[in-house]
Amino acid sequence: MNRERRLRRKKAIEGYLFASPWILGFFIFTAGPMIASLFLSFCRYDVLTTLEWIGLRNYKEIFNSDLFWKALYNTLYWVVIGVPLRQLMALILALLNNQQIRGKPLFRTIFYIPSVVSGVALAMLWVWLFEPSVGLINTLLRFLGVNNPPLWLGSEEWSKPALIIMSLWGVGQGMVIYLAGLQDIPQQLYEAAEIDGAGIWHKFWKITIPLLTPSIFFNFIMGVIGSFQVFTQAYVMTRGGPLYSTYFYVLYIYDEGFQYMHMGYASALAWILFLIILFFTLLQLKSSGRWVVYERL
Amino acid sequence: MRGFRVQAKIKSKKVSNILVKAILYVIIIALSVLFAFPLFWMISTAFKSNEQIFAEPPIWIPKPIVFENFSNAWNKLPFNLFLKNTIIITLTATIGIIISSSLVGFAFAYLEWPGRDIWFVIMLSTMMLPAQVTMIPIFILFTKLGWVNTFKPLIIPAYFGGGPFYIFLLRQFFLTIPRELFDSATVDGCTSLDIFIRIALPLVKPAISAVAIFSFMGHWNDFMGPLIYLRSTEKYTLSLGINMFRGYEGITMWGELMAVSLVAAIPCLAIFFIAQKYFIQGITLTGLKG
Known part of the structure; x- marks a missing residue:
């Protein structure tokens, strides 16, 4: 009895010791800072001077700020249009790669490569491709007979679509997840459907898509969370311009927090973003019962 | 008579299968070119002199290959x-x-x-x-x-x-x-x-x-x-x-x-x-x- 208790205590200590890096990290880098930023969001603070409690004033200012609504609109545009398009692209690539054709590993590699190169190097490449007068995209468009191709990153109207087009190249991870989902679908289901005389279209909508819904669901959840935090492309390629047309939410947080040292205001912005992401995530979780098929044969 | 019809049906199915396959290859190869292209263009541009970079029509493969951009x-x-x-x-x-x-x-x-x-x-x-x-x-x-x-x-x-x-x-x-x-x-x-x-x-x-x-x-x-x-x-x-x-x-x-x-x-x-x-x-x- 005593021995068993000692053993259990030893196990508990061991477990916490092994998990301690993350548990400590959770308090230092997640829980603590979360509480601190919630507190800061009700304060005025610029690191150098003392902290001053100002109640809800940051939030009032935010909701009255045109830039906030502009950044929120841009970010929602990027999420609502970009995420489904990227999922569609990833799904098409996965479906193509799931057919019985030769050279599949090669095609899969080619589709994945652009996702390997990310960050600033990728951004610079696309700045060059989108360059209005000598860039490759417009050179080709003019060759195809488009006389006045868009200015892309230089145009208020085309800057967001340009960034979305660019993002369609980086869907390798989503493709791999869809591919794994496709390969999990039991082949017998298709064979049974064929015996019943089902065509390609019918099989696609009645078997492939329903059984792929868990992957679609996962990719959408992660895609939405990630897309709300878009930063590097916009910062490097357009610095939010032209005319704030690519001024995304995190750029606004960055400017307020690290350019102007408005730590309280930036914290309030961050908390609003957190709540928006939480809302969208819960919305998706809640809706999942209606469309995600969890039965597996 | 009936046997002949079935045969014709099988034959047409085979033809349409080949057609579907061909279309599939065309799509996947076209997409592969599209996906490989940006990176190819990065490499190509990095090894071109300025005249080659701004040449029209575009030069796909640098000739001669230059390293001056790096230096x-x-x-x-x-x-x-x-x-x-x-x-x-x-x-x-x-x-x-x-x-x-x-x-x-x-x-x-x-x-x-x-x-x-x-x-x-x-x-x-x-x-x-x-x-x-x-x-x-x-x-x-x-x-x-x-x-x-x-x-x-x-x-x-x-x-x-x-x-x-x-x-x-x-x-x-x-x-x-x-x-x-x-x-x-x-x-x-x-x-x-x-x-x-x-x-x-x-x-x-x-x-x-x-x-x-x-x-x-x-x-x-x-x-x-x-x-x-x-x-x-x-x-x-x-x-x-x-x-x-x-x-x-x-x-x-x-x-x-x-x-x-x-x-x-x-x-x-x-x-x-x-x-x-x-x-x-x-x-x-x-x-x-x-």
Whole structure:
């Protein structure tokens, strides 16, 4: 009895010791800072001077700020249009790669490569491709007979679509997840459907898509969370311009927090973003019962 | 008569099958060209002289191949230093992530301790937390510690668990090891640490490779972290250096810009080609088999 208790205590200590890096990290880098930023969001603070409690004033200012609504609109545009398009692209690539054709590993590699190169190097490449007068995209468009191709990153109207087009190249991870989902679908289901005389279209909508819904669901959840935090492309390629047309939410947080040292205001912005992401995530979780098929044969 | 009709039907089905296949190949090859093209263009531009870059119609393959873009860029900014800084940060952070996430992943997969399941749920839910919510207090903390303009803010956090994604990935891999292997070792008098180092770690090498790769790429390409914490040029990483280089002379030198971008992209490309299978494994395991 005593021995068993000692053993259990030893196990508990061991477990916490092994998990301690993350548990400590959770308090230092997640829980603590979360509480601190919630507190800061009700304060005025610029690191150098003392902290001053100002109640809800940051939030009032935010909701009255045109830039906030502009950044929120841009970010929602990027999420609502970009995420489904990227999922569609990833799904098409996965479906193509799931057919019985030769050279599949090669095609899969080619589709994945652009996702390997990310960050600033990728951004610079696309700045060059989108360059209005000598860039490759417009050179080709003019060759195809488009006389006045868009200015892309230089145009208020085309800057967001340009960034979305660019993002369609980086869907390798989503493709791999869809591919794994496709390969999990039991082949017998298709064979049974064929015996019943089902065509390609019918099989696609009645078997492939329903059984792929868990992957679609996962990719959408992660895609939405990630897309709300878009930063590097916009910062490097357009610095939010032209005319704030690519001024995304995190750029606004960055400017307020690290350019102007408005730590309280930036914290309030961050908390609003957190709540928006939480809302969208819960919305998706809640809706999942209606469309995600969890039965597996 | 009937037999003939069936035969004709089979024949037409065969023809339509071939047609479908042909269309499929056309689509997949066209998409492959489209997907391979940007990177090809980066490489092509990096090795062209300025006349070739602005030539119309575009020159696809540089002729002659020139290296002046690299030497020019290197003469303007200390890219070797940026490379060195990036390598130091990436390697030390990745080591931290491997050590701490494997310890924690092991604790979640195999050890029995009170509160484990609750902690696990908490850990998973932090995956949904946007970094911006914690970014500002962490910045204030590091400012007060005097760590701004050092590599510490970019490295030290990696030693504290390394992030939920990596822990989850390793836990999933540890769970695939048959428990009896651990149990028999315990009977033989091995401590948990022995089991972890001698039995568990060697068995999850593929997962550790996946974590190492993802972490390497993440840190190598990181932009926001260095942007916030590194102030003086001699501390810059490659990402910051390239960003600085673009507007360096007021006019963009495309060949040189593509040359430095290519150098930044090469390590990631090389790792991908060497370790492709770990990539795919890592993504599928965290993506689906929760």
